[in-house]
Amino acid sequence: MLQFDAWKRVLIWATVAAGLMLALPNGFYTRVEQHNDAVAAIELGADTPENQALAAQWPSWMPSALVNLGLDLRGGAHLLAEVQVADVYASRMQSAWPEIRDALRPERATVGTIRLQPSPPDELRIRIGEIDGMPRALQVVRALARPVQTLTGVGANDIDVTSDGDVIIVTLSEAERLASDQRTVQQSLEIVRRRIDEVGTREPTIQRQGAQRILIQVPGIGSAAELKEIIGTTAQLTFNPVVSRTSDATQAPGVGNRLVPSLDEPGLFYVIESAPVVTGEDLVDAQPSFDQNGSPAVSFRFNTSAARSFGDYTAENIGSPFAIVLDDEVVSAPVIQSHIPGGSGIITGRFSVEESTNLAVLLRAGALPAELVFLEERTIGPELGQDSIDAGKIATMVAFAAVLVFMFLSYGLFGIFANIALIVNVAMIFGLLSLVGATLTLPGIAGIVLTVGMAVDANVLVFERIREELKSARGPARAIELGYEKALSAIIDANITTFITAVILFAMGSGPVRGFAITLGLGIITSVFTAIYVTRLMVVMWFERRRPKTIEV
Template sequence: MLDFPTWKKVWLWGLTLIAAAAALPSLLSATSVKWPDFLPDPQVNLGLDLAGGSHILLEADASQVQVQRLENMEESARSAMRNAEPRIRIGDVSTADGRLSFMLDDPADLDRARERLLPVINGNGLVREWDLSVVDGQRMILTPTQDGIETAVAQAMDSATEVVRKRIDALGTREPTIIRQGDTRIVVQVPGLQDPDQLKELLGQTAKLEFKLVDPTALPSDVEQGIAPLGSEIFPFAETSGFAGSSVAVKRLGGIRGDSLVNAQQGFDQQTNEAVVNIQFDQQGGARFATLSTENVGRAFAIILDGKVLSTPSFREPILGGSAQISGGFTVETANNLAISLRSGALPVDLSVIEERTVGPDLGADSIKRGLLAMMIGSVAVIVLMIASYGRFGVYATIALVFNVLIILGIMAGLNTTLTLPGIAGFVLTIGAAVDANVLINERIREERKRGRRVVAAVENGYKEASRAIYDANVTNFIAGVLLFLFGSGPVRGFAVVLVIGLFTSVFTAVTLTRMWVAGWLRKSRPSDISL
């Protein structure tokens, strides 16, 4: 175990120095020394409790999920009846009281209509989402079940959490904390972002994009009074559209939603040079858009974003490529934010900010100073104890401890992990526990010498026997650290990251590196006795 050929020494020293060097940019960032621009500069990210940042608590409007489900079910039911052979005619469609009901023109179609609806209302088959009942042998009523509503809300919140995560990642922020809280709330923490206005604007935008045909039969006077023709609805124009204060009537069903978008990029209109958003549909959405544009050449359609009409252009010709352009008086910044929102997907529900906090960096700086003070005091105490107890072997343990701290920082910088206040506590704990392996090894060597073994044999056997206990102890700690990371959140995960990384680096420095140093000293000095 004490045999270290040259190639192995070069490999171990190279690995150690590279990992330690990766910590230098993070250490120098706290001083006035500037890191050279031509060199890589991996940095340890600081968490919200150390660097400050924005804390926002969002709450969703769960009632929107039920409204959207009703609209989707109405469209699905109409499609199922329309595609039946022969067609099943229905009328008197109503979505009052949170349920969908419609009348069959011919009561004899009842069994066929029920057969067509069963696949639609069963959903995934795991939860019964809708109850189907028949009144007077002719009116069919679809009522959402409580289990179905709860499942839909949970799915909507999961989707909303993922959309929020994508939007924040697109801002280029590092290691944000985005977690569910309760049934309808999402906690968002973004370290380093001192101005939450941009974050609120980005997250407050639902980015629900729709393309709907303008109803040409609607009278302007009726629209101004909020009266829409049967089968249509009224939307106001956005303030940036140039028609602020007026509204337009559009067909309620039969349009295209933006959930089939695969890309959205900010660009410029080639004719007017104004900022626009270029969008691209997937294959299915592109086919639907091509069908809509082909069947309605010459007709106006409304581009609706979050319930506001951006513009009402006309289909001059069929749009077959699955691409479109959205304009509406954007600036470059607003167009880019809209592109980010559309790329990350529309929020299935509106999110409102119910709590907002801006954490300044002063508290974090104080925490860093106190953490470093605790680390220094702990390190000095450990170093004094190790050298006093084990002499030369204590010096080796001390050098290994310094490299251990540098390697942990280097690995965290290379992996772009985040250091939190509990992470500093993990550092202090690692310092105290890092020399445990050396204590076990040195005590084992001392026992071997008392049994009469020679120096080389005692050292070799001490490392060999102690390594078993060291590996067993670190495996159990590793399992605990992984579980903390998987099931914890925020501060707990920050502690787990440092703990797990520290386990690997402690074993490497305390066992492998010290063994290499001790082996080199024994070969060079060939002592007849050692002092432990």
């Protein structure tokens, strides 16, 4: 006999109701999206009447999670960037010079004078006065080498030290270059992700592509140029000793120094030492603030080791100027008045409030270790995204209508039950997508359309099996019961194989392929649930109410 325990009926209808509730916000997408943005802004402190009004557009006790729309549906920006890893080699060589100089100074009796020579960007050339002291000089410099911190570089050191006459040549080893490339790209990836997250964009796609490239897709942003402004600024902050000031832009700075312009005073240039005292990488926090005159500024704080280095430098150089350099421009060059032990300070300049806020965001997210060169950029307008949504709606509605008509004409009342389950099925797909925070793309819509077609397969198997049992002179109750029992194994087998395919597509694919796999996989889960439980429960409830002597399927 057909039976459904009361607890099973409650559980099935509760699951259906939960799925419909989770899917409901997507029917009021713009209103709920504005509500969510306003609530987030209020939590951050922007408790304005406008935000309160927007937050009141949707009841707070209702679910408010939405299906995120992908780049092809919402519009946005697409960038393909290449990390210039060679920049890091030059930076490493510059920062190595003070350490090597300090190590060789106690050996002057043996090696003579120590002079930095003009060098290629990825080399460091140091001339010594006594060529007979070269073996000792090489020994001292090689002692500064450190092991490469990667599995592939086990046993190798980070620098190679050779000589050419009276010149010591220091370069990065091949193992260190490979490790540095890996670290640089990974660090750039994380910093790009942090910068975009700071802006608050929805569901960006940021992933490595190839050895030195990063793919960046951000839905909902105005243009590729706007996205480049967010992530393209290197925000390299350094604190360098000042050698001199000049108005001559052609002045030769000398070996180990560089000439940089002043940000606030056009025509003024500073000669600074290339090796910084501390860098922006040592910052642990940066916040917009105001100076003693009420002008916008940025306050910062160093980590413990950098605070100690900065404090030692200021204690030893009271009365000397030092430069705060941001992206190869001197923001300010104050004179050290006293020892600064706390590891905190403030950057002043001719900032607007917006500029100081943006600078704090960039410094807090971290400096890009190397320049990004944008190889490809595209802006996908919201109109094109809306066209994709409209096309997807039309395709889904046509498929939906065709399936509904076919099931009604083929199976009559039982077909109506299957159609109701199909509507519940699609709603539950959107409910699950909202629950897991998935991103819906155009291929994802294709997965939903495919699910609509596949969802009725299980019901077709059951109904055809019931027809066969009715031909065997079974009673209607027994025919319905055997129809579901005997079709169950075929339904499970067919859907498991398709689900395995969806899992493989998700694991091995990327981007659009994953979007298709997610909707296909979730659609299979909801299809099996609605076919085995929802449709069957509706048939049982109808049969208990009508008690027909005969049925037609």
